[in-house]
Amino acid sequence: MPTLGIIGSGNIGTAVARLAAAAGIPVVVANSRGPRTLAGLIAQLGPLAAAGTVEQAAEAGDLVLLSVPLIAHTGVPPAPLAGKIVLDTSNYYPSRDGRIAELDEEKLTTSELVHRHFAGARLVKAFNNILAHHIPELARPAGAADRTALAIAGDHPEAKVDAAALIDRLGFDTVDAGPLEQSWRFEPEAGAYTRLYLADHGTPDERMLQAPGRPVAASEVRRALQTAERVRVAGRAF
C-alpha cells in the first residue's frame, strides 16, 4: 500500500495514523514543531511510521491527510501538495479560527476555502464529520455487519474513488455527498455532522468529547446528507 502523508498530529491526525499503522499502511507524520517532537508517537505507531517535515509528509505519497486547525491551513505550503489527493478534515469554528466573512456569508464551504490555497491539489473533504475518539471506536474491517460510513465530498471523481479506497482500508464505508460546494451538509451543526454518531443523541455539547459512539450505516448517512438543512453560519457562536 502506498504511503499516506499526514500533516497535523493532533486528535484526528493521530487517530488516522493509528488506523493506518494497524492496516499495514506506511505513514509519514508532520506537525508544526518538527519531526523530533514526534518521536513518542512514532514509537507507538511502530515500524511503518516515520516523522517528517511538512514537505516530507506532503511528498511521501499520493494521498495526504491535512488535519490542522482551519486558521492554520494557510501556513502549510501548497507547492509540495500540488498533484496530490488531499484529505481535508477542516471545520470552521469561529471561536478558534476567528470570523471568516466568506464562510459567514455562505459564499464558500470550508473546504472550498481550503482548496483555494491548495489549488494544485485534488481535495476530498473527509474525516471532518466524526469526533476523533469515535474513529478508533467505530472502525471495522470491510464487510463487518456494524460498519460505519463517513461522508466525503470533492470536485474530482477519481480522487474520491482513491480516497474512498483508503478510507475503506482504514475501517469505514463512505457516502459521496457530491462536490465541495455541497459539503455544508456535513459541516458543524448540520444533519450529517458529528452528533449523528453519538449513541445518545441527547448528549449535552460539553460531554460530547467523552460520549460513546454508535455504528451508523451508509443508508443513514445518505439520509442525513439528503435531509440536511443549511446552517446559518454567521449565527454560529462556536
Ligand SMILES: NC(=O)c1ccc[n+]([C@@H]2O[C@H](COP(=O)([O-])OP(=O)(O)OC[C@H]3O[C@@H](n4cnc5c(N)ncnc54)[C@H](OP(=O)(O)O)[C@@H]3O)[C@@H](O)[C@H]2O)c1
Ligand atoms: N478533534 C475532533 O474531534 C475533530 C473532528 C472532526 C474534525 N476536526 C477538525 O480537524 C482539524 C484538526 O483537528 P484536531 O482536533 O486534530 O486538531 P489539533 O488536535 O489541535 O491538532 C492540530 C495539529 O495541526 C498541527 N499544525 C498546526 N499548524 C500547522 C502547520 N502550519 N504545519 C503543520 N502542522 C500544523 C499541530 O501541530 P503541533 O502539534 O506542532 O502543534 C497539531 O499537530 C480541525 O479543522 C478540526 O476542526 C476535529
